[in-house]
Amino acid sequence: MSPMSQRTRLTALAASVLLLFGAAACGSGESGDSGAPATDSGAQKGAFPVTLAHKYGDTTVKSEPQRIVTVGLSDQDAVLALGKAPVGTTEWLGGFKGAIGPWAEKALGDKPVPTVLHDDGTGPQVEKIASLRPDLILALYSGLTKDQYRTLSKIAPVVAQPEDGPDWSISWQDQTEQVGKALGKSDEAKALVAKTEKHITDAAAAHPEFKGKSAVVATPYEGMYVYGPQDNRSRLLNGLGLALPTDLGKVVGDAFGANISKERTDLLDADAAVWIVADPDKDAEKLHSDPLYGKLDVVKEGREVLVKESSHFGSAVSFVSPLSLPYTVDRLVPMLAAAVDGKTDTKVVHPAS
Structure with missing residues (x-):
């Protein structure tokens, strides 16, 4: 497919997504999906608005997100560890229910199991993502392209992978801290990183x-x-x-x-x-x-x-x-x-x- 044809396809897709997104937003809220907003301890006072830099510029999250979709292949774990459950996760390994590994089941607890998205090499499932009515899309551990970023940004604020380093290379520490900023939980994220690092350094010692x-x-x-x-x-x-x-x-x-x-x-x-x-x-x-x-x-x-x-x-x-x-x-x-x-x-x- 030529670059022009690719851009045309994405533009048409974005338009259909906006229509779908608008219809979902105007509905009764009884979508039938398993992605109801999670309840947790809430964001830090004064955490919003917050602006996060990434490969395609800056994204501002104006208020505490409640319906999060993770396009990054492992981003859901940081979200869960910080007390929220995504409404949508992207399948990668293991074929786990909700794309939640056994190590993360305790963090999910009794929160609704996320809807699973699939990336078969053609990119994120844009229409399905729109139907989940997200207010934040995380694509930190990803290879999101600029066109895909622009399309998803028509649905909700998108935090893409870092500018520095290759795609799919963000460190788990930076990933956790970026998610923490986006959720208004920077202090919790830093504490989580320190606790996890200690587990590793204790094993090394x-x-x-x-x-x-x-x-x-x-x-x-x-x-x-x-x-x-x-x-x-x-x-x-x-x-x-x-x-x-x-x-x-x-x-x-x-x-x-x-x-x-x-x-x-x-x-x-x-x-x-x-x-x-x-x-x-x-x-x-x-x-x-x-x-x-x-x-x-x-x-x-x-x-x-x-x-x-x-x-x-x-x-x-x-x-x-x-x-x-x-x-x-x-x-x-x-x-x-x-x-x-x-x-x-x-x-x-x-x-x-």
């Missing part, structure tokens, strides 16, 4: 053997795909006291991850290689059959950490939010400890859940 050791996160996607320094999975390894391979940032470049050439298979020869895979047994066998990777010490010495991506734990490893991180750390750290202990007969055991 309990495992001084991690200091001076290296680790990398990878997945067998179209070959061998590694996550770079600007990805939250890699940032967690750093938080636990593990270093990333020296040349990782240079190889990945200005992205959150990249496929590596066979000549750079050495990047995977870390003290611990965390693999996110579909089937640990089958994928390990396939990886070990690779003539270059199979000869590395990380394989010979049993330093691989194989994470099943479809498990609850596997989903949490990729989510990296203030709600998923404690869940992840408590399960991942014993695996990392077994991988780096220098004993070839130590088995790295995947958690049951």
